[in-house]
Amino acid sequence: MAAALPELDAVAWRRPADERSLLLRERISAGYTALYVAPLVAVAAGLMWLEPFLFPVSLLALAHAWVVPELFANRGAGVVRVPRTPTPGAAERVAQGLLGDLLGHEARALQRRTGLALERGRLGVWLVGDAGALLVRPGGRRVHTYCVRVADPELPPSDRVAHLLLALREDERGFATVANHAFAGATWRIRRRLAPARRPALDAAVAAAARTPNVPHGMPEALVRDVQRRSSVRAADGTAPSRSTSHSPDS
């Protein structure tokens, strides 16, 4: 069994992230959003019922009901906002080489194009940026976003991505526990708030997650790899349903 991430000591009070805690977050997030949105929709409907001439006020209430979840999503997408950085220097080029070594061919090409490194895990498909990460859940319909960074802001961007990627590979659950959770919700909502340069990475992650089976916690690593490999082969053969978009890391 892999060793726990040493950084967990700094957040010992947190409950370790797992399937159940992620599901719980998704439900709480949906409930929280409904709590904000439902009264506004009710006000809009009530005003129209009482006095149709109040429809401008109803529209205003509906606009608020739309904006609130958008603000949540905007906060979530902010974890992989494209930074305003100067032209990459020599250090970034060296770091890019090392990061390229850590990634496979497809993931490397995707990372160079979008700035996000795609990594398959037990909890879903991860997209790792230099100051945050997205987790696309199996099925591809829900996404979690996390604020997480390496404790040295002077590192080249690719080195920051590599740090996060290594920590994720060491201990996925530990990584999701150490990182600060920012958002849980619909993938389409996050996609709208992402920078256009980042969207192909999300599309690729959704395509990969759509054919990712749910892996029970505790399953041996070799068996997990076998399940994921079979799943990829079935998708490549066209024998498994896939909500594939235009990008796929396996294609």
Add this chain to the structure above:
Amino acid sequence: MSRLLRMDRSGHTELAAWSPGDSVAHARAATIFDEQLAGGYMGVARLRDESFEQVKQLPVDVEYVLLRRPIVGG
């Protein structure tokens, strides 16, 4: 040949290299590795099966060992 690499502001720096049969070079690399751990770095070994594992002592037969900084919630 196994290598000890530190991820730093230069991109990365190779601190040591050793062969599985060269115990002197490995001991030298292990000393450097321990110093880096004491300085706040963490060791991550890339194993021959391409998996990654956190290490607190320098292994002999690995592809390379990376030294990384801790991560924190942003």
